[in-house]
Amino acid sequence: MTPQTLLVFAILWTANIALAASPQDLLTAYEAKSAKAVPARGEKFFNAKHGKEWSCASCHESPPNHDTNHIVTGKVIKALSPNSNQARFSDPAKVEKWFKRNCNDVLGRECDAQEKADVLSWLMTVK
Amino acid sequence: MKNYFLLSLAALLAMPVLADKAPIPSDAPQAYETECASCHMAFPPGLLSQRNWQNIMTGLGKHFGSDASLDAKTQTEINNWLVKNAASKYKYSALAPDNRISKSAWFIKEHNEVRAEVWKRPGVKSAANCMACHKDAASGGFSEKNVQVPAK
Numbered sequence: 001m002t003p004q005t006l007l008v009f010a011i012l013w014t015a016n017i018a019l020a021a022s023p024q025d026l027l028t029a030y031e032a033k034s035a036k037a038v039p040a041r042g043e044k045f046f047n048a049k050h051g052k053e054w055s056c057a058s059c060h061e062s063p064p065n066h067d068t069n070h071i072v073t074g075k076v077i078k079a080l081s082p083n084s085n086q087a088r089f090s091d092p093a094k095v096e097k098w099f100k101r102n103c104n105d106v107l108g109r110e111c112d113a114q115e116k117a118d119v120l121s122w123l124m125t126v127k
Numbered sequence: 128m129k130n131y132f133l134l135s136l137a138a139l140l141a142m143p144v145l146a147d148k149a150p151i152p153s154d155a156p157q158a159y160e161t162e163c164a165s166c167h168m169a170f171p172p173g174l175l176s177q178r179n180w181q182n183i184m185t186g187l188g189k190h191f192g193s194d195a196s197l198d199a200k201t202q203t204e205i206n207n208w209l210v211k212n213a214a215s216k217y218k219y220s221a222l223a224p225d226n227r228i229s230k231s232a233w234f235i236k237e238h239n240e241v242r243a244e245v246w247k248r249p250g251v252k253s254a255a256n257c258m259a260c261h262k263d264a265a266s267g268g269f270s271e272k273n274v275q276v277p278a279k
Binding site: 069070072073074075077100101102104105 | 164165166167168191192193194195196250251252253255256259
């Protein structure tokens with residue numbers, strides 16, 4: 001990792017709601033730690049089950065361009081696509097928190113930077 | 128004497144109303160809404176015992192089948208607030224099995240007329256989904272007058 005990418009991450013990570021990032025900022029940061037994102041691969045990843053009970057789409061539905069309901073509790077989940085919901089992918093700490101939790105639920109492990117980059121790049125195309 | 132009688136009468140009349148109210152204390156940390164209420168209703172802390180809340184807050188990595196982990200600071204903040212506001216009334220303060228409000232003796236008794244099929248309706252989905260039937264649940268209102276069970 002170059003000092004520049006480290007700096008990008010440092011800025012993104014210390015950023016909070018007051019210092020918002022854009023989906024593109026986040027994508028750039030993930031791609032700095034992986035290969036270039038492939039949206040089609042992200043879409044497939046999002047819709048697939050990964051050895052456990054749920055996929056990402058179990059709660060977010062596909063395409064995730066509208067409010068949905070939590071598969072267990074029924075609680076409303078706001079649209080995930082940043083084109084449908086501007087609050088999405090604007091707070092790096094929040095994004096990392098939810099990737100950690102939800103990847104654990106769906107895959108039984110954390111997602112790597114490539115997986116996050118792929119999914120995010122696809123979500124950015126969802127209208 | 129007359130005043131005393133009226134006061135007692137007023138207290139008696141107020142009791143069923145109070146029993147149907149379980150509001151969220153106004154000093155709830157913002158994190159309670161953003162962290163806990165993302166996936167389910169912000170449950171009133173007074174519906175579970177201190178011990179139940181502590182069990183829940185130390186097991187967030189596996190929270191009823193989901194990862195609901197928090198950073199240490201937020202975890203402490205929410206834990207302290209839940210413990211401070213945990214059940215004080217005898218009815219709610221017994222240890223709930225599996226740390227589930229819905230497995231408390233009082234909850235089961237209050238819902239004994241609800242058929243198994245009703246809980247499975249898509250509009251209800253889960254016993255954690257209080258708002259499905261209790262229209263004022265989010266503001267702590269659980270009066271039977273405000274119950275509307277979804278037909279589907």
